[in-house]
Amino acid sequence: xxxxxxxxxxxxxxxxxxxxxxxxxxxxxxxxxxxxxxxxxxxxxxxxxxxxxxxxxxxxxxxxxxxxxxxxxxxxxxxxxxxxxxxxxxxxxxxxxxxxxxxxxxxxxxxxxxxxxxxxxxxxxxxxxxxxxxxxxxxxxxxxxxxxxxxxxxxxxxxxxxxxxxxxxxxxxxxxxxxxxxxxxxxxx
Numbered sequence: 001x002x003x004x005x006x007x008x009x010x011x012x013x014x015x016x017x018x019x020x021x022x023x024x025x026x027x028x029x030x031x032x033x034x035x036x037x038x039x040x041x042x043x044x045x046x047x048x049x050x051x052x053x054x055x056x057x058x059x060x061x062x063x064x065x066x067x068x069x070x071x072x073x074x075x076x077x078x079x080x081x082x083x084x085x086x087x088x089x090x091x092x093x094x095x096x097x098x099x100x101x102x103x104x105x106x107x108x109x110x111x112x113x114x115x116x117x118x119x120x121x122x123x124x125x126x127x128x129x130x131x132x133x134x135x136x137x138x139x140x141x142x143x144x145x146x147x148x149x150x151x152x153x154x155x156x157x158x159x160x161x162x163x164x165x166x167x168x169x170x171x172x173x174x175x176x177x178x179x180x181x182x183x184x185x186x187x188x189x
Contacts (some may be wrong), residue, residue: 004036009095010083011185012115014038020109029109031071032133037113042067044133052124057162059121060146060153060171064183066136068120071111072100075128080155084146084174085117088185094154100128117183119146121168123157144181145171 007013016036021028034043044067052058054075062084070079081095101107114120122130136142145167146153152174 002030002033002036004038006038007081007095009090009093010081010118011088011090013081013095013118014113015097016111016113018109018111027107031073031109031111031131032069037069042135044069044135046134046137047131048134049129049131051129052122052127053163054124054126054128055159055161055163056124057121057148057157057159057164057168058123059168060119060148060150061121062119062144062146062183063116063136063142064144064181065116065139065142066134067116068114069111069133070099070114070120070122071109071131073129073131074100075124075126076100076102077122077128077130078125078156078158079112079120079122080148080153080157081112081114082119082146082153082155082174083117084119084177085183085185088117091185092152096155096157098125098158101126117185119153121148123159123162125158144177146177147171147173150174
């Protein structure tokens with residue numbers, strides 16, 4: 001049976017542990033259902049895939065208008081989330097969890113729903129693939145970021161010498177985000 005747990009660390013973030021069917025041929029996993037997300041979830045309208053080499057850090061990114069749903073089918077990612085939403089009961093909280101392959105050679109198959117306003121990023125602990133569903137088409141005006149190494153985020157990325165994009169090297173610290181670009185808790189943009 002699939003279980004969905006709202007994070008105790010960040011309001012609105014949901015961790016999904018899907019039911020896994022397996023036999024000698026392999027496994028089948030239903031990785032996402034809209035009905036799993038509280039309040040019926042949001043309609044996901046675009047799917048993306050990214051492949052990253054071990055040591056890469058992507059993020060922290062955030063959106064005012066877009067929710068994401070992440071699943072790691074290959075490799076292991078350390079997912080880091082940080083609540084940027086003014087008025088949120090968990091504003092300023094950080095959550096880190098590993099998704100994908102496990103140390104014992106298995107795979108945990110968890111997915112994670114990330115609401116708008118929650119900064120999100122991941123470190124490739126191994127070579128990996130991440131798939132993500134989004135509820136909005138790509139909008140460069142809604143592609144925002146916060147520094148991955150901001151002390152206010154207090155994240156353990158699990159990577160000693162990260163490989164970063166130019167964008168992720170230059171994101172502002174949380175304290176330096178333009179107030180007009182700070183998300184507000186409870187608003188549906």
